[in-house]
Amino acid sequence: MLSLVKTGQRGQMVVLTPVQKQRQAKRLAEAVPTLAAAYSQALGRWVGDPVLRLVGVPFITECYRSPERQNELYAQGRTKAGLVVTYKRGGQSKHNQGPPTPAMDVAFLLADGSVSWSGLLLSKFARLMKYADARVVWGGDWPSFKDRPHFEVLTDSSGKGGDGHG
Numbered sequence: 001m002l003s004l005v006k007t008g009q010r011g012q013m014v015v016l017t018p019v020q021k022q023r024q025a026k027r028l029a030e031a032v033p034t035l036a037a038a039y040s041q042a043l044g045r046w047v048g049d050p051v052l053r054l055v056g057v058p059f060i061t062e063c064y065r066s067p068e069r070q071n072e073l074y075a076q077g078r079t080k081a082g083l084v085v086t087y088k089r090g091g092q093s094k095h096n097q098g099p100p101t102p103a104m105d106v107a108f109l110l111a112d113g114s115v116s117w118s119g120l121l122l123s124k125f126a127r128l129m130k131y132a133d134a135r136v137v138w139g140g141d142w143p144s145f146k147d148r149p150h151f152e153v154l155t156d157s158s159g160k161g162g163d164g165h166g
């Protein structure tokens, strides 16, 4: 199935630029320790896989999100153009907690330089995340609004519940 995705030229691994790496370190630092640790472990397994690492590398697109930005996303598909990407208003999403924040969104940087939200790649990464820590919840497992880029850990106060923003 992975042959659907082009691998890097000359079989080289996809690597982030120094600026991208810096941004990743900052976003990872926003996450609660359990989620950050699970991500680091899953990332390590991903780049340790001879096939997956040639396809692309996962990166965190967002961790903490301000309530203002959450409200902008909530407006999308309602009072603004676009598809509905969230059912949470500002302050209701796990992305709005912290930092430390118990949620993060993941995408992939592919060998050709493009960004992918491939459901196949995300489900593969989700397996690694859940393997790293059983407390990790993947938005792709939610029955109604599947939010495949989304990962979160259950926190004592918040209980279970979807975030859903895409």
Ligand SMILES: [Zn+2]
Pocket (backbone or CB within 6 Å): 095, 103, 104, 105, 149, 150, 151, 163, 164, 165, 166
């Ligand atoms: Zn999310």
